[in-house]
Amino acid sequence: MFSVAELLLAYDAQLRGRVPDRLPSGVRVEHDGPLVRWLGLKQGGFVEYRDLGGLDGAELDELIARQLHVFAARGEGFEWKLHGHDRPRDLPQRLRRAGFSPEDVETVVIAPVTEIAGQPLLPEGLSLREVVDRADLDRIPALVEEAADEDHGWLAESLEAEQAVDPEALRIVVVEAGSEIVCAGWVRFEQGTDFATLWGGATLPAWRRRGIYRAIVAYRANLAAERGFRFISVDASANSRPILQRLGFVAVTTTTPYLWSPPTVRAAAP
Numbered sequence: 001m002f003s004v005a006e007l008l009l010a011y012d013a014q015l016r017g018r019v020p021d022r023l024p025s026g027v028r029v030e031h032d033g034p035l036v037r038w039l040g041l042k043q044g045g046f047v048e049y050r051d052l053g054g055l056d057g058a059e060l061d062e063l064i065a066r067q068l069h070v071f072a073a074r075g076e077g078f079e080w081k082l083h084g085h086d087r088p089r090d091l092p093q094r095l096r097r098a099g100f101s102p103e104d105v106e107t108v109v110i111a112p113v114t115e116i117a118g119q120p121l122l123p124e125g126l127s128l129r130e131v132v133d134r135a136d137l138d139r140i141p142a143l144v145e146e147a148a149d150e151d152h153g154w155l156a157e158s159l160e161a162e163q164a165v166d167p168e169a170l171r172i173v174v175v176e177a178g179s180e181i182v183c184a185g186w187v188r189f190e191q192g193t194d195f196a197t198l199w200g201g202a203t204l205p206a207w208r209r210r211g212i213y214r215a216i217v218a219y220r221a222n223l224a225a226e227r228g229f230r231f232i233s234v235d236a237s238a239n240s241r242p243i244l245q246r247l248g249f250v251a252v253t254t255t256t257p258y259l260w261s262p263p264t265v266r267a268a269a270p
Contacts (some may be wrong), residue, residue, distance in 0.1 A: 007110045008085070008252040011233060014193040016083075017050040020169065021191070024161035030070075033063055037070065042154035042161070045071050045078025056088045064098050068260060077261035083108070084254035092258075100258040106235045109249035113196070113232055116247060117225040120215035126182070128175050128219060132167075134160055136174065140184045140200075147202035159186065171223055175212050182207040187220040189227055196224035198234045213243055 017036050019029050027040040034053040038046040047067055055063060064080075071078045080095060082102075092102070120128060131137065137156040144152045162170050169191060175183040185200035198220055203213050221232055235255055236244050245251065 002112065002250075004250060004252050007231070007250060010194060010231065011108065011110060011252060012050060015190060015195055015197070015233065017048055018190065018193070020166065022166040022169075024158075024165045026161075032066060035063065035067070037067065039074070042158035045074070045076050047078060047080045052087065052091075054087075060088070060091070061094060061098075064094060068098060071260070072262045075262055077259060080258040080260070082256045082258050084256075092256075095258045098260070100260045103257040103259060104238070105254050105256045106237055107241045107251050108233060108253045108255055109236050109241060109244050109251050110231055110233045111244075111247070111249040113221055113225045113229055116217060116221035116232055116249075118218045118221070120219040120222075121211060122175065122215050123210045123212070126175055126177055126212065128173060128215065131172050131174055132163060137172070139181050140172075140174070143181050143184055143204065144200065144202045147204055171220070173216055173219055175216060177207070183212045183216055185216045185220065187223055189224065189229065194230040195233050196220070196227070196229040196231075198232060201240060213240065214247065217244070217247065 017034075019036060023029065027038065030037045030039065034049045034051065034055070036048050038048075052060065052063075067078070067080070080100060082092060082095065084105075096102075122128060134156065137159050140159070141152040141155045144150070144155060159170070159172060163172075169189050170186060171189075172186040173184065174181045183201070183203040185198060185202070188197045188199065190197060198217065201213055201216060224232055232249075234240070234244055234249065236249075241251070
């Protein structure tokens, strides 16, 4: 068994601030001190880091202000991904003063792959398959928007671009009832680390509480096991966290998207 401290240490060291060897067309990464700044993503800009290197006070405010300057010049909103154990402790207040708005808190949960992999069990009449064609990808945003009540119009194009640059690093899975997609999720194989990461998993409200989400988690865990990954990490919503913890995932920290948009596009989330 791994302790929470051991899992969090591995997560921080291996996943945070990681830049894949291959980036989708049009995407580029810039470094600003401890920050990794992503530009050209379909959903808007993104800022992350392993830690802030002890920055505080005026120096930290200047670092935050530089990000606003970069994205304002692009007319683009962006997300600052804040973790619950980030320092300094007043970072959330500094982000709010700079004009960021926090979204819902998610919980980072991690489990050994061997504890999660297993036979995916679906209700009768449902089928599970991997998808790669754009026609299938185009069906996923509507599902996610209905399940999560968020705009994901950019999602199909983003997944397609990611698959195109490195087909072995991403697998996309859907569960269908006849011709209707009722659940979709994807797994990223974080090459050079011990981790595979799970994303999506949105299930239509009418199909919840039937074991579909558990099945799609198990299927993706099997894919990770086949490739020799040791751990699975998920940024879990309030709905999925209890399910994942019952499966054996352990909560190690939280993450909160802090969103900022230039005044001219203030109404649009990145």
